[in-house]
Amino acid sequence: MSIDKKIADDLVANDISFVTTVPCKQLAGVIEEIEHRDEIFHIPSNKEDEGMGLCAGAWMGGKRPAIIMQNTAIGVTINTLATLIQYYRMPLPMLISYRGELREPVACQVEMAVHTKALLAQMNIPTYHFHKQSDVEELDAILKYTFMCNKPVAILTDANFWGGYGDQ
Amino acid sequence: MIRSEILKDIAPILRDQLVVCNIGIPSQELHAIDDQPTNFYMLGTMGLASSIGLGLALSQPKPVIVIDGDGSILTNMGTLPTIANNVANNYILMIIDNGSYGSTGDQPTYTGKKTSLAKVAEACGCDRVIECRDVDTGRVLQEALDSGEMTVMVVKCDSGNAKMPVITMDPVIIRDRFMKAVAAE
Numbered sequence: 362m363s364i365d366k367k368i369a370d371d372l373v374a375n376d377i378s379f380v381t382t383v384p385c386k387q388l389a390g391v392i393e394e395i396e397h398r399d400e401i402f403h404i405p406s407n408k409e410d411e412g413m414g415l416c417a418g419a420w421m422g423g424k425r426p427a428i429i430m431q432n433t434a435i436g437v438t439i440n441t442l443a444t445l446i447q448y449y450r451m452p453l454p455m456l457i458s459y460r461g462e463l464r465e466p467v468a469c470q471v472e473m474a475v476h477t478k479a480l481l482a483q484m485n486i487p488t489y490h491f492h493k494q495s496d497v498e499e500l501d502a503i504l505k506y507t508f509m510c511n512k513p514v515a516i517l518t519d520a521n522f523w524g525g526y527g528d529q
Numbered sequence: 530m531i532r533s534e535i536l537k538d539i540a541p542i543l544r545d546q547l548v549v550c551n552i553g554i555p556s557q558e559l560h561a562i563d564d565q566p567t568n569f570y571m572l573g574t575m576g577l578a579s580s581i582g583l584g585l586a587l588s589q590p591k592p593v594i595v596i597d598g599d600g601s602i603l604t605n606m607g608t609l610p611t612i613a614n615n616v617a618n619n620y621i622l623m624i625i626d627n628g629s630y631g632s633t634g635d636q637p638t639y640t641g642k643k644t645s646l647a648k649v650a651e652a653c654g655c656d657r658v659i660e661c662r663d664v665d666t667g668r669v670l671q672e673a674l675d676s677g678e679m680t681v682m683v684v685k686c687d688s689g690n691a692k693m694p695v696i697t698m699d700p701v702i703i704r705d706r707f708m709k710a711v712a713a714e
């Protein structure tokens with residue numbers, strides 16, 4: 362089974378029915394998969410903090426949300442994470458394309474990559490790093506953990522996990 | 530009229546509806562005028578009231594009224610295309626457009642100059658956009674509720690704030706009682 366299908370299956374199995382996305386080349390396949398799932402309402406957002414607002418509203422409306430975005434968005438959303446998602450204690454799985462890691466072809470992506478884990482740690486956000494394809498097996502447990510503790514949780518997925526963005 | 534006078538005017542309409550209220554003085558004013566469990570007050574995060582309200586409207590059937598501001602929409606302008614392209618007919622975005630950043634000391638915004646938020650909303654694809662005067666807010670809001678159509682209201686009014694206390698309620702309590710009100714029959 363493809364990784365994209367497996368991720369969408371895990372989202373659906375965990376009753377996640379509202380997903381917002383800001384695209385990244387690495388995430389194109391999973392975004393397309395989500396778009397085609399009847400169980401998931403897919404709403405693209407123009408900026409990641411906007412997307413987190415949508416997710417906060419969806420959760421208060423009784424749906425389980427998720428956001429799919431690139432790690433550069435951590436720089437955009439620190440305030441929203443602190444004063445909305447964490448302050449009101451809301452669950453939010455964040456499936457994050459971890460650009461700027463091994464096999465990255467674009468040098469500038471490394472500039473945010475070196476800050477990504479430090480920022481997440483500073484925010485006390487539980488963080489998981491998918492580096493090998495088999496790491497995806499933990500996704501189901503991570504999603505359950507997120508809705509158990511009502512916190513934002515980061516799942517960093519690097520180029521090696523996606524099969525090598527840099528090799529394309 | 531200034532914002533607090535409008536909120537007093539429309540409080541009887543807001544009372545029974547789910548309301549998502551913008552950060553800062555708007556939330557303080559609404560809280561002081563008529564605190565309700567059906568009110569979600571934003572205590573932080575500039576600009577996201579319209580997005581939170583849209584997510585809420587798309588996820589459950591009750592009407593949702595967002596009380597937003599011109600400064601807040603300007604800071605999250607990307608919200609309008611998302612609203613236009615994901616139609617929720619239980620969603621009313623009421624932009625109180627006083628041409629100033631009220632909560633920070635009434636510094637002027639561009640909507641008091643050349644920028645028209647109603648035209649921006651229309652250009653973004655919002656189908657029912659109504660710009661109105663402050664004195665007509667209640668009538669236009671009631672018509673929006675009755676229309677059963679997604680509506681963006683731009684209420685042109687005077688700049689100024691009422692002196693109201695800061696909200697000291699815990700955010701988790703605000704959120705929890707709001708969610709119970711959303712889920713109530």
Ligand SMILES: [Mg+2]
Nearest residue numbers: 598599629631
């Ligand atoms: Mg204003």
